[in-house]
Amino acid sequence: MKFSELFVKTSREAPKSETARGARFLVQAGFVHKELAGVYDYLPFGLSVLEKIKNIIREELDKIGCQEVLLSTLQNPELWQKTDRWDIEKMDIWFKTELSSGGELGLAPTHEEPLTELMKSYIKSYKDLPVAAYQIQTKFRNELRAKSGIMRGREFIMKDLYSFSSTETEHEEFYHKTEQAYAKIYERLGIGDCTYQTFASGGVFAKYSHEFQTVVEVGEDTIWHNADWSVVLNEEVLQDEILENLGVKREELESTKAAEVGNIFTLKDKYSAPLGLEFTERDGTKHPVLMGCYGIGVSRLMGVIAEKFADTKGLIWPEAIAPFRYYLVGIGTEGVQKAAELYRGNENEILFDDRDLRPGEKFADAELIGIPYRIVVSGKTLENNEAEVTERKTGETKMVKLSDLTF
Amino acid sequence: MKFSELFVKTSREAPKSETARGARFLVQAGFVHKELAGVYDYLPFGLSVLEKIKNIIREELDKIGCQEVLLSTLQNPELWQKTDRWDIEKMDIWFKTELSSGGELGLAPTHEEPLTELMKSYIKSYKDLPVAAYQIQTKFRNELRAKSGIMRGREFIMKDLYSFSSTETEHEEFYHKTEQAYAKIYERLGIGDCTYQTFASGGVFAKYSHEFQTVVEVGEDTIWHNADWSVVLNEEVLQDEILENLGVKREELESTKAAEVGNIFTLKDKYSAPLGLEFTERDGTKHPVLMGCYGIGVSRLMGVIAEKFADTKGLIWPEAIAPFRYYLVGIGTEGVQKAAELYRGNENEILFDDRDLRPGEKFADAELIGIPYRIVVSGKTLENNEAEVTERKTGETKMVKLSDLTF
Numbered sequence: 001m002k003f004s005e006l007f008v009k010t011s012r013e014a015p016k017s018e019t020a021r022g023a024r025f026l027v028q029a030g031f032v033h034k035e036l037a038g039v040y041d042y043l044p045f046g047l048s049v050l051e052k053i054k055n056i057i058r059e060e061l062d063k064i065g066c067q068e069v070l071l072s073t074l075q076n077p078e079l080w081q082k083t084d085r086w087d088i089e090k091m092d093i094w095f096k097t098e099l100s101s102g103g104e105l106g107l108a109p110t111h112e113e114p115l116t117e118l119m120k121s122y123i124k125s126y127k128d129l130p131v132a133a134y135q136i137q138t139k140f141r142n143e144l145r146a147k148s149g150i151m152r153g154r155e156f157i158m159k160d161l162y163s164f165s166s167t168e169t170e171h172e173e174f175y176h177k178t179e180q181a182y183a184k185i186y187e188r189l190g191i192g193d194c195t196y197q198t199f200a201s202g203g204v205f206a207k208y209s210h211e212f213q214t215v216v217e218v219g220e221d222t223i224w225h226n227a228d229w230s231v232v233l234n235e236e237v238l239q240d241e242i243l244e245n246l247g248v249k250r251e252e253l254e255s256t257k258a259a260e261v262g263n264i265f266t267l268k269d270k271y272s273a274p275l276g277l278e279f280t281e282r283d284g285t286k287h288p289v290l291m292g293c294y295g296i297g298v299s300r301l302m303g304v305i306a307e308k309f310a311d312t313k314g315l316i317w318p319e320a321i322a323p324f325r326y327y328l329v330g331i332g333t334e335g336v337q338k339a340a341e342l343y344r345g346n347e348n349e350i351l352f353d354d355r356d357l358r359p360g361e362k363f364a365d366a367e368l369i370g371i372p373y374r375i376v377v378s379g380k381t382l383e384n385n386e387a388e389v390t391e392r393k394t395g396e397t398k399m400v401k402l403s404d405l406t407f
Numbered sequence: 408m409k410f411s412e413l414f415v416k417t418s419r420e421a422p423k424s425e426t427a428r429g430a431r432f433l434v435q436a437g438f439v440h441k442e443l444a445g446v447y448d449y450l451p452f453g454l455s456v457l458e459k460i461k462n463i464i465r466e467e468l469d470k471i472g473c474q475e476v477l478l479s480t481l482q483n484p485e486l487w488q489k490t491d492r493w494d495i496e497k498m499d500i501w502f503k504t505e506l507s508s509g510g511e512l513g514l515a516p517t518h519e520e521p522l523t524e525l526m527k528s529y530i531k532s533y534k535d536l537p538v539a540a541y542q543i544q545t546k547f548r549n550e551l552r553a554k555s556g557i558m559r560g561r562e563f564i565m566k567d568l569y570s571f572s573s574t575e576t577e578h579e580e581f582y583h584k585t586e587q588a589y590a591k592i593y594e595r596l597g598i599g600d601c602t603y604q605t606f607a608s609g610g611v612f613a614k615y616s617h618e619f620q621t622v623v624e625v626g627e628d629t630i631w632h633n634a635d636w637s638v639v640l641n642e643e644v645l646q647d648e649i650l651e652n653l654g655v656k657r658e659e660l661e662s663t664k665a666a667e668v669g670n671i672f673t674l675k676d677k678y679s680a681p682l683g684l685e686f687t688e689r690d691g692t693k694h695p696v697l698m699g700c701y702g703i704g705v706s707r708l709m710g711v712i713a714e715k716f717a718d719t720k721g722l723i724w725p726e727a728i729a730p731f732r733y734y735l736v737g738i739g740t741e742g743v744q745k746a747a748e749l750y751r752g753n754e755n756e757i758l759f760d761d762r763d764l765r766p767g768e769k770f771a772d773a774e775l776i777g778i779p780y781r782i783v784v785s786g787k788t789l790e791n792n793e794a795e796v797t798e799r800k801t802g803e804t805k806m807v808k809l810s811d812l813t814f
Contacts, residue, residue: 005472006474007474007526007529007530007535007538007540007571008529009528009529011528033525033528035478035479035481035482035483035521036479036481036483036512039479039481040479041476041477041478041479041521041525042476042477043476044474044475044476046477047475047476047477050477065412067413067414067451068451068454069448069449069450069451069454070448070449070453070454070457071442071448072442072443072446072447072448072562073480073545073547073562074442074443074446074502074547074561074562075442076442076443092507093507095481095504095505095512096504096505097502097503097504097514098502098503099549099561100499100500100549100550100551101551101552105443105502107504107514114442114448118440118448119414121416121418121440122414122415122416123414128414131414133414138480138545140480140481142506142507143507144507144508145508154481154506155479155480155481164414
């Protein structure tokens with residue numbers, strides 16, 4: 001894309017309402033626009049990052065046999081009354097609204113109830129199991145305080161996956177496949193080496209649930225880990241009995257700040273029993289379907305990744321999710337002409353800064369936006385048929401023959 | 408995809424709550440699931456159709472220089488008070504809700520106000536114009552009565568595009584480009600030859616606005632057209648003065664039922680003036696930006712297309728948006744084995760009905776789901792190294808050499 005054609009403009013001024021560095025840069029670089037506390041719009045760069053994150057998630061979930069659906073936001077109270085989650089005392093994050101024809105509705109903060117109900121049309125027998133369905137959908141949570149930019153919003157985009165199994169073994173097998181798919185997702189997103197599967201409180205359904213936590217300074221959580229990070233746990237489960245279970249001693253553990261980027265839960269029959277999602281076993285007996293749920297905050301991940309890698313000059317995107325791979329600048333008549341040539345045919349990979357600005361301003365925007373590689377061509381670099389290529393992450397510059405540039 | 412792996416199952420039973428044929432089949436064939444009147448979930452087949460419609464729209468809008476964004480659902484009343492559209496008396500389709508920290512919010516039924524406000528950060532000068540931004544977003548409209556399946560919903564997916572121009576000429580040029588892009592979109596969707604640009608009431612901002620209407624029996628609108636369909640107008644503008652303007656006589660016109668699948672409006676300064684979206688002219692004077700808005704109901708289109716082409720046996724999808732291009736059935740050991748071979752490597756194009764059912768049941772599902780081509784291989788067809796290929800639309804069957812099958 002040509003920068004001159006983009007309606008969004010970068011800003012040198014830091015927005016007052018954002019405290020974290022990544023959140024500030026996301027606004028300044030024009031990735032997001034704040035509507036209200038915890039409510040953001042996604043501009044072209046931001047939407048591009050979101051879509052790339054979504055596609056990585058989709059690819060890994062499809063590989064383990066999950067099927068994508070899209071459930072509604074508007075929710076029928078009846079379903080949630082059956083599981084005792086409609087009352088604001090039971091679930092205090094509801095946004096509720098009213099039908100003009102009469103009757104209350106809710107805006108889905110999560111989707112266990114409607115998907116469990118929907119599955120009653122399709123799951124009858126053990127032969128129909130296991131199955132798993134997911135969606136990537138906007139969720140609404142009426143948080144008293146929204147904070148950390150897009151890391152904790154009132155309106156946010158989430159991938160939520162639900163599994164349906166006939167036996168514990170079937171459930172555990174799928175749970176394990178999801179653990180592996182999640183690890184793959186974080187690796188492809190560029191945060192594999194700083195994201196850990198942690199033990200978290202599991203409620204009444206399992207000994208533990210699991211979270212995936214990315215080590216980042218502005219994280220809201222504290223995690224504890226041993227020297228080689230082979231055991232990592234959330235602070236809420238830092239109890240003697242649990243430590244003994246896990247075979248670690250408290251004094252071996254160190255703490256660090258982290259942000260949750262995923263969670264996986266064993267639900268057993270928590271939703272299937274009250275909603276009546278049953279299957280018939282080989283012997284003709286009926287049993288509630290065993291469920292699991294598996295979340296990844298998509299817009300949250302974008303926020304965490306922005307915070308994780310930002311430096312004092314701006315954002316730094318991992319290659320797999322950067323809005324563009326290259327930021328192209330031509331200097332001087334000859335440089336601009338060659339840049340236009342390089343750009344042609346590579347419009348999806350290159351953000352071509354064709355604006356009528358000084359090179360220094362363009363370089364500052366390249367750093368602010370955080371495109372992985374900056375390419376500069378000028379009369380001087382062209383003397384040797386070369387371009388100057390600078391990696392945003394390391395700041396390292398090297399001269400590359402034009403014939404060796406591949407987009 | 409293998410049918411056996413799909414969690415969705417087809418149903419022979421017509422849902423009582425849907426009256427139109429297409430709407431009934433969408434439920435029976437497992438494309439959608441009704442949550443509430445006017446509120447639907449999209450299952451894997453349905454989501455696939457939606458995504459294909461979205462991508463066709465995206466491609467055509469990107470070609471004319473539009474940029475994609477994603478605006479929030481939750482809306483700040485302040486903006487809508489400035490344009491006098493917050494009061495329920497002024498706009499009666501609001502769903503409203505409340506923040507737990509205090510204050511009312513709305514669920515966006517449309518997005519003129521937030522996008523106009525957002526553009527104030529980026530449009531300052533005539534040099535910044537023209538620009539156009541669109542989104543594909545869920546809209547919420549508190550309709551008193553929802554009807555016609557997914558054709559008129561309370562929660563639905565819409566593409567809304569907004570243009571920003573400095574002069575009438577600039578606006579008209581973009582308006583015209585959109586007309587052409589829309590025609591291209593409907594053509595690619597398979598409804599080009601039954602979709603007409605009509606004159607509709609234009610409010611106070613232009614002589615007419617335009618709609619795009621698809622001729623379909625269950626349509627809610629009545630359109631009037633002359634013999635060669637060169638003049639088509641909505642019933643609401645069937646007035647002597649307008650007919651004279653258009654150079655047609657009432658007695659030349661015939662009426663037919665149609666469904667609106669798009670609309671384009673000149674907004675002038677309706678939103679830019681009250682919200683203060685101004686630009687500076689060459690001479691230093693300031694003027695409100697001239698706007699246009701251009702909608703396409705994405706989930707509505709899926710409903711209209713389902714109704715348009717359905718026959719007594721089920722749905723019939725145009726190739727460009729069918730969830731799969733081929734429905735594959737193997738008969739007998741040899742046929743099943745060959746089918747599995749054909750399937751390999753073509754998983755995205757083929758729905759392979761590998762279920763343990765009689766061929767007749769599979770054929771009925773092939774017709775119900777409406778995949779464009781059914782391929783059958785059996786011991787008999789294999790004697791001549793052939794497959795039987797049946798086109799869903801025409802019912803025509805021909806024998807095709809296996810070596811000539813390309814997916």
